[in-house]
Amino acid sequence: MTEHERPAVTVDVFALTFLENDLRVLLIQRARPPHAGHWALPGGFVEPHEPLAKAAERELFEETGLKVNRLEQLHTFGDPGRDPRGWAISIAFIALVAADAARLIGDDEEVMAIQWHPAHDLPPLAFDHVQIIDHAMQRLRERADDLAWLGQALPARFTLSELQRLYELAGGQEVDKRNFRRWAFAQGCLEKTEAMRYGDHRPAHLYRLKSVP
Template identity: 50%
Template structure:
């Protein structure tokens, strides 16, 4: 019984995922999402969080169960069922990747230009991207990809990178502000060459807030994840 974690982050103006190169068969030399076996006394979520911290050094980030993959043929060694999670790591929060205990190679890859992947990990990442895109519109999960303070332009860029499309600046700002999920600080981002932008913070207490107004999803979608945090 294993967990695999798709660790996503915004890097280099791109949505990237942390992959490790397998040092042993099967799929030796291929890239894979980090994973490992669940210890006897930890929850599945705890196992995912542990993997995440081993790879990135970060704790207390957004982690959500994605789907459980268990087709008999997915691992040539025999029946291995894996619970896939995805994690959102704020920009610049992760340390430089180093291999795990087995000194394997590890690096970030663009979600939009992936290498050949081991096992069914391509399917897992495809599903993770779909889930993230949906949740971006229907929940306030986007802030998990940014540092604690951010400008509206940075937030919009984050949305655009994940959704893969350009957004209208005025409509975006209206929707974000009407959702009341962020609040102004008194600080400004200066020295970028241009008018300084106000810095905003996510309002943790309005977690239920939702980017699209006509959404009914918060209830389910957040229910279990937050319970297990």
């Protein structure tokens, strides 16, 4: 097995949240070449004998301070030329996270800045990360009606209007309010809380996801 040339192997993480009424992607600004100054998905080299999901979890935490439980494998990218340093393949993961739980304090010299970027207004990206994000948004569309999964992008408590807006952005189409509410309740993963959200107008009931062990 030693006779074969080997590629560098990395993991990249597409982390998505719902913040300020919009879908946002977690990006870091690279401090060093290649692509110094450009924005990129958090990620890095897999360590020897490290499970891939663990590597993704670790890199995400090192670079952004974000701790995530459920990473889902998305796709593996290995096209020639995707990394200017040479032959490299990357396993991409997708995670939905609550933005309020995130401090975003990285501990990595290679990172200049960390930011939740609006998913539909992205800066120029390093490597082939545009492709990775395309795949991820596609996956999001396909799984939008898995409410228990989608809801992970929301804070612990949220209004039904927020949930609906998230659902519409993820799925790529608008839906009727009453139909949505009926459908959402029927999914059986919502729990009404006593709390209300007070704001500009009529207060809204807050809901949370039923914890699924």
